[in-house]
Structures are given as C-alpha cells and as structure tokens.
Amino acid sequence: MLGRRSLRTVTAALLVGALAVLSGCVKEQPDREQSSELIEPVVVSVDTKSLEQAILGEIYRQTLLEQGRSALLQTETAFDPDNRIDRLYSGEADLVVGCTGSFLSDLDPSGAAELSESLAALDEGPNSAVGMDQTHAEFIGSLPGFMTTTNPSSAQGCADEGDSDLPQNIVPVFSRQIFERDELEALESVTRALTSLDLEELKAAAEEKSSVSAAVEEWLQV
Helix, strand or coil: CCCHHHHHHHHHHHHHHHHHHHHHHHHHCCCHHHCHHHCCCEEEEEECCCHHHHHHHHHHHHHHHHCCCCEEEEEECCCCHHHCCHHHHCCCCCEEEEEHHHHHHHHCHHHHHHHHHHHHCCCCCCCCHHHHHHHHHHHHHHCCCCEEECCCCCCECCCCCCCCCCCCEEEEEEEHHHCCHHHHHHHHHHHHHCCHHHHHHHHHHHHHHCCHHHHHHHHHHC
C-alpha cells in the first residue's frame, strides 16, 4: 500500500501529466482573441465580369457570415484568372474561387499536361470519378505550403477561362491559418453541397432577381 508521501507524489505527477495534455490541446486550437488572422475580415476576391465568380464568392461570403465571421467581396474589374493564386501570394485576398483543372494548369503546367494525357487514355473519360480524384490530388500537391482547400464540389465551372481537358470541379483556395474548425467545416459543407444544376439555377435566379446576393441567400436557406 502507498504511504501518504508516495500518494502525494503520484497525485502530483498525474496532475502535471494532465496539465501537459491540456496545454497540448490548447495549442492545437488557436484562440481567436490571440490571433489577428482569426478576427480580421476575410477578403474574398472575385471577377466582376463573371456571373459565376460573383455567385461563388457570395456563397462563401454568406457562409462565413452565418458562422459569425466578418467577410467581404473584393471585386476586380481587371481580373486575370491565370493570376488568381497570386492574389493570395500578395496578401491582397484571403480566399479565391476557381476550378481544379485550371488551378493545376496555372500552378504546374507540365504536370497538368501529363495528367491530361493520362486521363485521356481512360475508358471512363477525364470527368470520371477517377479523373476528378486524380486532378484534385495533383492540384492539392501543387499548392504552396501556406495555402489549402476543401474537398471539391461536384459542380463543374470555369467554362469561360480557356480550354482544358482536365476536370473543372469548383474549389475555394485560402490561407491555412485564417479559419477556425467550425468555419472550415462550413466551407467544406457548402462546397460539397453545390451541384452543376444548382449553379445554373443560381445564375438564372440572380438574373431574374437582378441580385446575386438575394439568389444566394435563398439557395443557402433551402
């Protein structure tokens, strides 16, 4: 049987161990009040000449607002889709929206060309599940270390951004450190929920209502 001195020693050791575990958990969950990246408004950069871009940007803006996070659209009239990622590099934007094939072609042109040839040989075609998964995986691998994304939407986009033989699943790209877990889960959820049919209906609704914001708000509430 342990004496009182031994029991106190064991108890102290257990408390120290428990505090160490709790300390580790705290480090894994950054405090919003201690990190300016977690409290500053999220800048979502979109091309104002593209109705698709306006809709997608508004979807992510409203999704973040629902999570209690301030977010705003930065509309660019001279937007170059080939340099979309550069807006994250420069710090001008925190989140941009595009498509897996286009992003990969911009970030790794030779890798995109090789993948395009490989997918063209598939019996299922490049837009098969295998093609989409491989394109997304290659795209993630081409991202700089401080950027990340979600799982892709099933919706295909970027039709007005040049020819591409690769799948064009819609995805957001953003800096790694700016979102908390609940915000990341919300971005993931809305991305996965969006379909090609949804996107076409959103375009029609935005034109009918003469308001992208109203069309997106109605879709998010369904």
